[in-house]
Amino acid sequence: MTAFKALWAKILGMPPLASSNGQDVDDLIIYMHWLMAILFIGWILYFGYAVWRFQKKRHPKADYHGVRNHASSYIEVSVALTELILLFVVAVPLWSKAVDKFPPFDQSTVVQVVAQQYAWNFRYPGPDGAFGKQDMRFVSNTNLFGIDPSDPKGNDDFQTLNDLRVPINKPVILFVSSKDVIHSLKIISMRVCQDAIPGLRIPVWFTPTQIGRYQINCAQLCGPSHSAMTGGYLTVLSQADYDKWLQSQVKVSPSSFE
């Protein structure tokens, strides 16, 4: 079955998959295309035959009644049923898994993402694992992220530009927001996509399963350089490499925000 599905993923030309949650996405896409292929092939065969068979020269006198049976009703009902089954058995539970059943925060890598024209800012909680408080009311020209200066938890937070690093096989939770216009964070091989909307901070999660570097795409028109917003990368590291990187970051930039 897996091999079969992998074959279909190839036929459909799906890009490589590198997250465990992405399998659900691919599966649903594949099921949908089976349904579509069946309907399309069935109808197109019928269509081709009907157009050929009932040409005026082959069938000079039209039949007032045409089709007399009700096979079509069965087809319609079964299409409806298939769609409903896919919806309630596959799609809804998967979506609920994606948005309701977040992995526990203490066992995940939690990062805040703030998009801007045309780059990605990432904010890590630092060794204490907790972000400093943020509030839109603190936002000013010198504090675009609205960081509460009085919260000590924020002291070890650090920030990177366009560089998102996470350890492998551990859920990653991203809190996605934007500071100017709407962008959309899309990492194709992780099968995640989340609009970055100013004024909102929306979580998404995924679990990377393959070490490597991945492009972060901006999937929402965000201005003249939308197509050039290509600087952001996700780097999936082994836990050891990740820890090493984390240490180096803490030393280099203790929370400083301009």
Next chain:
Amino acid sequence: MIMDAHVEQFPPYRKHDAHAHDDHGHEHHDPGFWAKYVFSTDHKVIGIQYGITALSFLFFGLMLMLLMRWQIAHPYKPVPFFGHILELLFQHPGIPNPAAGGVISSDLYNSFGAMHGTIMVFLGIVPLAFAAFGNYVVPLMIGAPDMVFPRVNMASYQAYFLGGLVMFVSFFIPGGAAQAGWTSYSPLATSIPTHGQLFWIIGMILLISSSLLGAVNFIATIIQLRAPGMTWMRLPWFVWTQFITAFLLLLAFPPLEAAAVMQLMDNVAHTSFFLPTGLAVGGHLANVSGGGSPLLWQHLFWFLGHPEVYVLILPAMGIVCEIIANNTRKPIWGYKALVYSVLAIGFLSMIVWAHHMYMTGMGTIISTFFQLTTMIISIPSVIILTCLFLSLWGGSIRTNTPMLFALAFLPMFGIGGLTGLPLGFNVSDIHLHDTYYVIAHFHYVVAPGTIFGLFAGVYYWYPKMTGRKMNEFWGRIHFWCSLIFMNLVFMPMFSQGMAGMLRRMADGGANYSAAVNSRAGGDVIGGLSPFIMSLHTPILWAAVCLGIAQIPFIINFFWSISHGEKVGDNPWESTTLEWQTPTPPPHGNFDHSPHVYRGPYEYSVPGHSTDFTPQNEPEVSTPASPKIPTTAH
């Protein structure tokens, strides 16, 4: 006695033809050129005005598309020949030329993209499918003398024309046309410093007003002016689709008008309806009060946006249905199911809008609701398609040009509709959202779908408008070339989208592809492969050929006005009322109200002398009575 009545009533229009003309001559004291063709209140003239204007805008949209496709295939390379024209057109003293050296800048590309979408949807298809065909055909089909409010009708066209003018002019102001996509999402739409968006909003307000006036008129006409005997279940299905379309426009457009007013306020009065607190542009806090909601715009936009797509498709389906009935020479299969389906679509399309917003962070309950409604609304579409498919069975199919386009509509809409399904599920949309898969999905429904339906309609009703047929040979050339090149343009886009190519890329994804494959050291997993990128070139050539394939149509269209084959009043031997008037129909359409005796698609009725029984032919007890004046060629 009864027989006398028949002779009196049928066929009355031919008999009084000569007088009819005179009568109207007295009434109107020969209205000069302006009153007759420019400020006319006659629904037929307005229909033709709409049609010509809309076709011109379609052509304009096509040209924009070609420029975009060039840019996608050859990013930032000078456009051959047209580049210089662009450079001249967009020259403004003191600001950089967006087409300097004939190269399309990314700003200009974004303008073209936004305006291609806007023009195609609001200035091309809606005016052609709804206003032009609706105006010309609906009153004739229901046996009415005109639209119910002729002067409102004229105002509607004028508002449309003005709106189109505003949109058109916006290309040539400094800074150019709107750049925020046809969806005009805030805050981007308000943060772009040029005035294009302002023109867009004002243009939209005019276009919306025009559609509202039109919608009121259509609905009132269909309710009030149906000829005696034209019961609801005897309406041609095309009239039903126009009826529901009008309701969609009437009820879904005003919220967008409200949104446009709010965006206008954001723009000129510096309110923050759609601008949240803490917005920073270019490293500085935006000088706005904040507290607004970008999602509010999206909700209001898509509350129109989704019904709008059914506005694009329903009239085309209606046209296809008429032509299939006429050219299979048999009744449509499942007329009632068609009527109920279109009603269901009308109602449901008001509650599916958020499937365009799956990626904005949606909870399970809301998302389940919208996925469910999206799946449910696909069922009436399946039923409509099934009815049209099954109508072919047992027919005696004449494959003339309108029929070819109508037949091709079916599988093309099928592909577009089916590919809507994976988009309709939140989970699969994660991967497909905002990729070329979406572009391919909706172009399959609007381009080889709707546009083919409209082409079919043009070829089909042309003889009624002019008394001549369009050339059949060139019609076929137009059909086959359009069919082939449409598919060559859009089919590869499914693969590109599936591979992760995003839409609205001013460079066709070249930057992303380069970033993945070389710039980052080539170690990046899963970028756009060279093969996917290389598809741009064949698509460009197919698009160019698609454009060239329209030339026979344009020439045929104008040439046939004076040189086409002359035909009688009912060249397709059709049953519906628009063919039972003189050609072209005089002012007032009918001498006196026709009486309708039967449903719209009584073809090949067993025992009848001809294979079509017009709706207004009286019931007769013996098959030998009144001979129908066939006006064969």
Next chain:
Amino acid sequence: MEIPYTVEARPDTGLYNAKVGIWLFLASEVMLFGGLFSAYVLLRVGAEPGTWPHGWQNIVLGTINTIVLALSAITTLMAWVACKVREFGKFKFFHACTLLLALTFLCIKFVEYSEHLNHYEIKLTDGRIADGDMVSNDPAQDHVVIKGRFDKTEMDLYDLRAQKEISETEITIPRSQIESMDNYGPWHNNYLALYYTLTGLHAMHILGGSIVIGYLWGPGRKLWKKDPERFTNRVEVSGLFWHFVDLVWIFLFPVLYLT
């Protein structure tokens, strides 16, 4: 063939054309204001707690305007009834009243707008906020004078329902102490944005309705002699529109003034 049912009702629908038209038009108007009201709900629910203004309107003027519109609804109805019983003099009288009432409404609206636009919130360099009506804002002078009060934070400005009796004094502020100054225009905050947009659109409807009624009252009355039935229909249709516009106000008033 002429267009039927322009005056008499179509038997199976029981309506003449214009009446169908106006009901459809009103349906779209419901959706238009519905869109704006839904914006109101969303923005109000989404506002930071405690920052939605209360008691910013002059309830006395608002109430007068409500009464004015209610009266105009009655006169509109009476004008139609007068046409129905073919008493043209009464029609003229009642619609004259309607027009005067509409004018009164617009004048009062104008007064309200100017009151708001003359109301300033001034942030001082020392962090305090001065809030009140502008008395003197002469650019030649190095100070401004407002009639109002000082507040510690912006939060104090939002809910004014309980603070009616607060004494207002004339305050003179040197321009050097002003950090920023902003009057109560639509840009000031979302509440005011909604207020201006909703009432502005509504006022435009009043204006449009007045023009139609004014036309019927003035040049359009020629039709009365020719075809009183048709004229009556026009009065009825414009009256329906007028009632709808009144109804919108019945929603606007509590939503913007009272809650």
